[in-house]
Amino acid sequence: MDGSTTPLAELAAPASLPLSPRRWRMSLRATGMLAILAPIALATVMVSSALLFRDAVQVHLHGLEEAHARFDQLQQVRQHAEQSGGNGVKLLDLDLQLQQAAVQREHQLALTQHYIDGSTVTIASLAWLGITSIGGLALLFFSRLAGDIAAVRARALAILVGDRGRGTPLTRRDELGELAQAVDELAVALGKRERELAEERRHVMHQEKLATIGSMAAGVIREIGNPIAAIDGYARALLEMRAIPHARPPADGSDVRPILRETERLIGITREISRLAAAPAAQWQLASINELVTHTLALLRYEPRLQDVKLVTELDPQLPAVNGYADRLVQMLSNLVINAADAVADCPSHTGRITISTRQLDGGVELRVEDNGSGLTPQVAARAFEPLFTTKPAGRGTGLGLPLCRSIVDAHHGRIGLAALPAGGARAFVWLPLQGTEPLN
Numbered sequence: 001m002d003g004s005t006t007p008l009a010e011l012a013a014p015a016s017l018p019l020s021p022r023r024w025r026m027s028l029r030a031t032g033m034l035a036i037l038a039p040i041a042l043a044t045v046m047v048s049s050a051l052l053f054r055d056a057v058q059v060h061l062h063g064l065e066e067a068h069a070r071f072d073q074l075q076q077v078r079q080h081a082e083q084s085g086g087n088g089v090k091l092l093d094l095d096l097q098l099q100q101a102a103v104q105r106e107h108q109l110a111l112t113q114h115y116i117d118g119s120t121v122t123i124a125s126l127a128w129l130g131i132t133s134i135g136g137l138a139l140l141f142f143s144r145l146a147g148d149i150a151a152v153r154a155r156a157l158a159i160l161v162g163d164r165g166r167g168t169p170l171t172r173r174d175e176l177g178e179l180a181q182a183v184d185e186l187a188v189a190l191g192k193r194e195r196e197l198a199e200e201r202r203h204v205m206h207q208e209k210l211a212t213i214g215s216m217a218a219g220v221i222r223e224i225g226n227p228i229a230a231i232d233g234y235a236r237a238l239l240e241m242r243a244i245p246h247a248r249p250p251a252d253g254s255d256v257r258p259i260l261r262e263t264e265r266l267i268g269i270t271r272e273i274s275r276l277a278a279a280p281a282a283q284w285q286l287a288s289i290n291e292l293v294t295h296t297l298a299l300l301r302y303e304p305r306l307q308d309v310k311l312v313t314e315l316d317p318q319l320p321a322v323n324g325y326a327d328r329l330v331q332m333l334s335n336l337v338i339n340a341a342d343a344v345a346d347c348p349s350h351t352g353r354i355t356i357s358t359r360q361l362d363g364g365v366e367l368r369v370e371d372n373g374s375g376l377t378p379q380v381a382a383r384a385f386e387p388l389f390t391t392k393p394a395g396r397g398t399g400l401g402l403p404l405c406r407s408i409v410d411a412h413h414g415r416i417g418l419a420a421l422p423a424g425g426a427r428a429f430v431w432l433p434l435q436g437t438e439p440l441n
Contacts (some may be wrong), residue, residue, distance in 0.1 A: 028174050035138060042130040049126060053119045060112040067105035074098045148172060152180050159183070164191025227262040234259045286321040287329060289358050289365050289432070296333045297356070305341040308349060314357035322365050322432045324412045332408040335401040336369040336428045343373030343426060364414070367430045376426040381418050405430075 078094040148170050155167040164187050170180045344352030355370045383389045387403045409416040414432040421427055
């Protein structure tokens with residue numbers, strides 16, 4: 001398979017998310033500028049009102065000073081006229097003028113006081129109204145902003161836990177609204193990529209299964225070929241016997257018993273193959289790792305690469321079951337065993353050894369596949385799980401087995417790794433949790 005077609009590479013590439021047509025909007029920067037200009041405008045109004053108030057008060061105070069000056073001037077004239085012995089008519093006229101000046105002064109004083117009080121109340125009311133309006137608008141704006149930011153954050157957290165649908169759209173026409181829309185588009189695109197990746201994984205798994213079946217087919221054909229050849233020989237012998245004149249077949253049927261024995265052998269082989277062909281459960285359920293190891297080794301019985309290899313199992317009889325997909329775990333174990341078989345292929349005849357062991361570890365189950373093959377260099381161990389990377393000769397490896405194993409283990413929330421053994425050979429280890437949760441894909 002060409003690695004360039006996998007969706008995994010597409011996920012790493014930048015994707016342009018389709019956004020809705022651009023509509024009229026007020027950006028957060030423009031809103032912030034308005035929030036800054038509003039207090040400036042209020043301060044300008046307050047300063048202008050204060051200047052007008054000062055000018056008007058100065059006018060009223062000037063009028064009040066004139067009224068005081070006129071009253072004082074008339075009072076001085078009245079005193080001078082009284083001291084100079086003026087006649088009564090003139091004094092009476094001055095008293096009348098003094099009375100009018102006093103009334104005018106009192107009126108001007110009251111008018112000035114009333115204007116000062118009214119202007120003060122007006123300016124204070126304008127200031128209170130402006131500050132309250134700006135504060136209310138700011139409170140409303142930031143409350144909605146905080147709520148919408150919390151909604152976008154909740155949407156992002158929902159995507160992290162697997163939600164791939166569209167969330168409730170925000171009724172905003174600013175950058176935050178565009179961000180929320182981009183998050184929704186990201187969730188949809190991510191869901192699509194994950195479905196494509198899951199389909200690609202299933203395709204890779206199918207290819208690996210076909211490769212395993214193709215390799216096993218040669219062993220099965222050889223296993224079936226032996227009894228078929230024997231049956232053919234016995235049948236030809238019977239034909240030759242019948243060609244002899246006056247020859248009679250044995251009465252006890254001993255001439256056909258070898259054929260029946262070989263056919264029984266064929267029937268046994270086909271029954272075993274039919275039993276092994278029944279795939280383990282594909283649903284997420286409790287699975288015994290020990291049983292899966294036994295099933296896998298029986299499935300690989302006819303694998304040619306294992307015919308000259310000694311298989312050793314060290315299974316913990318008290319091993320608890322784990323949650324998982326049994327068919328995927330069998331595929332993973334098959335790949336690890338076949339990799340180990342390839343590693344011991346260059347060992348002298350009858351010296352290749354593969355050990356499969358299980359044990360409880362750190363609240364989970366550990367599976368080990370060890371071989372005494374050619375070993376593992378640090379450079380190969382660092383790249384072993386890269387797709388399409390292989391050290392096997394052409395035709396013996398696709399470079400997809402170990403990446404597929406890692407994909408299966410990751411889906412089960414486990415860990416997988418490789419290590420070189422001090423005495424030579426390599427070890428593949430897989431750890432699976434006891435209480436794993438079913439993956440989304």
